[in-house]
Amino acid sequence: MSRAKIAVAGLPVRHSKLDRVMISPEGVPLNISVASAGARAGALLLDIVIILALIIGVTLAGIFAIWGFGSAFGQSLESAEGPLSVLMVFWIIAIFLFRNAYFLYFELGDRAATWGKRVTGIRVAARDGGRLTAEAVIARNIVRDIELFLPLMFLSSGEVSGTMSDFTAWAGFIWVLMFLLFPLFNKDRLRCGDLIAGTWVINNVKPKLGNLVAPSVPEQGNASATAGRYVFSDQELSVYGEYELQTLEKVLRSGTDEALDTVAASICAKIGWEPGSGDERIFLEAYYTALRAKLERGMRFGKRRKDKFSQTE
């Protein structure tokens, strides 16, 4: 199946630059769209805020525990060596885990997305269409360390101790920029970690199953009295193509009465009918059904017509 055909049949409005086709292991092409840089940045910011909040939370909890211990037993902190060191161990391990395991844990789950990614509606996937393996998730997140945490710590520690020269500050800054902007310089928006792990980040999609577009129209041929009022000749149906059909579908699915009026009027003008009034929806549904029946019949014989400007292929 060619790319062009899928685009015509399925996808109305997308950033075509980020659209990709992934072949499932069954050999069926699946349309996906790569997550935009904005969504990625938003997700990352959210995740950083969450990690910081977790770290601060654990630190505060530890301080409260020490304070509670001290006041309960009336001991000063120096003599409370044992429990204090246990707390310290927990704290160090917790910080290590937050920094390294937060992304791992969530991206290994069924949704393959951290909280930040869930909010922005994106997820991690394997680039080759196969299974997203644990190794891949680990690889992409280990590299995050040099992309993000290392320069952050480098900059902040230098800032605090005041030992950073202008040169090192700028070098650190350029290092951060190089990695942060890396996704903008390749078409699949790959981070260095994605590159190493063979993954990419794509948009989640969740379209609802709508109702039938034109439920009131019975089968042509055994037409009942009301709907049988509209019978279109082949010529009247051959003015439009698939694009117009799907625009009409959108109007029928969600258009206001005014929109229905306008569309009905312009179709009537195009095919040379007198626009009636009061039953625009029935007219449009009848026209839609007839047009779709004609185009789908053509489709089954391999003849497609993209829009009103093109001839049947």
Next chain:
Amino acid sequence: MNDMTGNSDIAFPALRSDRFRLERESDWIRLEEIVTKMEKGKARKLSDEDVLALPTLYRTLLSSLSIARENSLDAGLTDYLEGLALRSYFLVYGTQTSFGGWLKDFLGGGWSRAVRAIQLDIWIALSVMIAGALIGYILVAGDSDWFYALVPGNFADVRVPGATEEALRGTLFGGQEQDGLGVFAAFLFSNNAQVAILAFALGFAFAIPSILLLIHNMALLGAMLWVFAQRGLTADFVGWLSIHGTTELFAILLAGAAGIHVGRSLAFPGAKSHLQAASDAGKRAALVMVGVIIMLICAGLLEGFARQLIDNSIGRYAVGGAMLLLWLIYFIGFGRKVGAGR
């Protein structure tokens, strides 16, 4: 919208593609319910029937999608099918093993296979590390001022060129009264793990930073060794180092090798494309890195507890040697049979 009544009232819709839809839509809706539940993390609440039906429903959906693309001009329908196909695809081909299952597979051979797969890089990293230690030793032997350039201040409290034997011996033995060993172990682990991750991650830049990092760390060690060798404490220093060092240095060796592996396959991808080579190497190296973290936890415990508790060189050599033997047996011998099938 109001006159779009429910689908059930329509006995026989006009379009063939609508009839196609009505015949199959109950399967789609069932699949969507299963998928939604699984995405919300409620997979355990699914009935056995639903779990068993998932692959079948998924394949039915894919065939529906293929038919719809060729036969239906209902954009809303194709959109829905595209979306649902993608969602269920991710669940059917998602990360299927539980964490426990993955860990079992990893320890039962996945790790040692990954280590064996990067053998060449391990030899490169090993020679780089030995060279680094030699450089450190020779530099300091030639001019002891080099020591201060190589060793950061916080390591070099009393362990400086010209220190007395007593002072040096004091740093090696007699630490058992120390409190807070657990904190020390946890700190060491966290610190070393971050260094190891760095050594790996820097491999991304064609392995050169990884190699430099290895050389620098080993030069520090070589410089230290010279200081102790000057006072005839070589054997004791090596013992002090080896109790955890066999594990820790091995881990750093593996991390550096993993970095070199990634860098090397980026620079010389061979017959594969750059991207393909990078992702293959990255996944292999990631497995090694998980192992490195585990080894560093062991090293942190050995360094924090065992080194302070075992206060003689013979005991330290015994523990260090036993650990080294254990790792070597594991990496060389483990998971061979399964490996043949892979």
